Amino acid sequence: PVNADRIAEDIDALAGITDPGHPWTRRAFSPLFLEGRAYIEARMKAAGLTTRMDAAGNLIGRRAGAKPGLGTILVGSHSDTVPDGGRFDGIAGTIAALEVARSLKDRGIELDHDLEIVDFLAEEVSIFGVSCIGSRGMTGQIPEAWLTRMSGDRTLAQGIAEVGGDPSVLLAQKRPDLVGFLELHIEQGPVLEAENKDVGIVTAIAGITRIEITVEGRADHAGTTPMDRRADALVAASQLVLDIRSRAAEQAKTPGHFAATVGEFRIEPNAANVVPSKVVLLIDGRAEIRSDMEDFLAWIDGEVKTIAADYGVTINPPVRVSDNMPTPGAPVLLETLERACDTVGAKHRRMASGAGHDTAWIAKVAPAAMIFVPCKEGRSHCAEEWAENDDIAMGAAVLFEAVRDMDKN
């Protein structure tokens, strides 16, 4: 029911709006980002949508329904990218949503509900250090303190105003009209490709917990200090990295998605001939089932004590830098999406999302769910990120059918 060529045309056009030295980068708040949005807005208009910018800087294309006051079906994703990557992450979902509106128009289908296609602002971690600004902002979930976060000499409030939002009313945003939200996204993992499935129906978006650990040893001369008299923070931290990996691998074998990764790792003084005195590391934990994260958190509290004792270093209690609960997809929408898959002949499976998404924020105020389409080797957030256009088109067709189904209920 959708036009695959039109999807390819738009995704390619957006890919062309990038610094050629850094494919495929359009970071939120940058001139390239605004150029990308100008393209999307023009395409929304061409699809007969009425465009506007909401207070949170979300670009919205609206198609009024036949029965005013019935509520709004929202579909979309984001068009910003991480630095150095992401030809499809967010873009595929934004264009697929637009294609739903176009197909409805092509077929002369009028919905009872209002339909809105959204390009959320700054889903990725932005230059202001925070993410999902648009989806949080649309639903009044931006903490006030964020407005004064700085990037260069701009506050986030100024940044939002510059893209066309209205920070003065941002904190009070509400969307009581939403009857449902759907997002299509690339999986960013290898499962669908490996299992030869067309669509993943996302049962839950894993909770993300970030844990900072500081290992403090003693900076001694690397040449003179006997091996058995050292308090080497790097050695202790290395043991911690290996143990985290083993523990996470064990937890991943039980039901429910689980992962834990040390992605940030910094040593001091980082000098060739000095025994490392300090390591600060950040664990990124993901759990579909909250109790798995609780178990992990309890384990890590004990683990750092064992390592501190074994290696003669000091490790303060792990600091929970952030801790978000898992977000289940709305059960009724999961069924709607499954029916839609069956209608268009998409091979599907239920699966969790290990990654965070705008859907998790909208889900706090309205029924929301998302689908995944396969991506090549699970690669994402890099120049190599790739999704086949036919897979995206299949996902768009699922959205199309699901929206029609939602409209009837």
Place this chain on the structure above:
Amino acid sequence: PVNADRIAEDIDALAGITDPGHPWTRRAFSPLFLEGRAYIEARMKAAGLTTRMDAAGNLIGRRAGAKPGLGTILVGSHSDTVPDGGRFDGIAGTIAALEVARSLKDRGIELDHDLEIVDFLAEEVSIFGVSCIGSRGMTGQIPEAWLTRMSGDRTLAQGIAEVGGDPSVLLAQKRPDLVGFLELHIEQGPVLEAENKDVGIVTAIAGITRIEITVEGRADHAGTTPMDRRADALVAASQLVLDIRSRAAEQAKTPGHFAATVGEFRIEPNAANVVPSKVVLLIDGRAEIRSDMEDFLAWIDGEVKTIAADYGVTINPPVRVSDNMPTPGAPVLLETLERACDTVGAKHRRMASGAGHDTAWIAKVAPAAMIFVPCKEGRSHCAEEWAENDDIAMGAAVLFEAVRDMDKN
């Protein structure tokens, strides 16, 4: 035979020449360094020494001997410091050497040999990225390519000229007149203090070998990539750090000083939600006995292959960034120093130096040896570095006796 108060006065005076926010820093080539040298030069003059700057930027105070042409006894160390540290590292030896000249003068003792007190330029790794510039430079051991090394907009040649050296004749420096060199230094390790000894007689300065290893994995999404499908460079590198530490601890138990440390360690992309794709680490290896280092090098070549296979990452063959041989102290001088210890009643032991020193460079052209004095808890290269003045004075007395002994032979 020496005046401990005078030593304390000079060391305290130099400690006062520092940026108060960064005790006790006087990095080579800085204005503070030149201020420190102006103080030392004034004290050399007050001790009746004739001062000069040699082509390598070494500050030298000379006391002519009774028998011209017999040769020069050189004693000294360096007055530059590492960033953020070192109240005694180098300074103790420079002032102790000066005190030898003063004591000879006080006692009206005339030597047959010329005596020179030296403050070597830039023993520590300098802003030009290289160390032991003065001791290498005095003896024609500076590689020509070093002269054009940059720091900011200055070449090393310009830096040497600015402190008073003469880069135009630097590469041709020779010191055939040297009959012997002695250096006093703080141990920078915990052994003398732990064993309650006054003096360490340095049998050899360990060879320093630096080995760079690059571990390459794959940057995957930390949220979505299943634990068993990762090529995590940090996990593999952590295993390497632990294995290096175990191996080094084993080798340290056999005769001869041995240590290996991973002091530099950097991960990429170093982002919270990305599986680390790359780790570059630098091993600092020290061996008193060359075959120990050969064994370690052979082991590490095999070890990285094992880890690459076990963790599904790529590790190129380790790169030997630098590789210096151990330098034994001149046996005749070790005996001279032992006699001197016995004369002044210093409790002494033979030991290796795990740290590199100017002595290693002078030893390439003349008989050279060094002594260690205890320092608190082995701490060095930090604000806490401390040596008791009485221990330094005892070491200066040993130098005094040793110089007189050398003069007779």
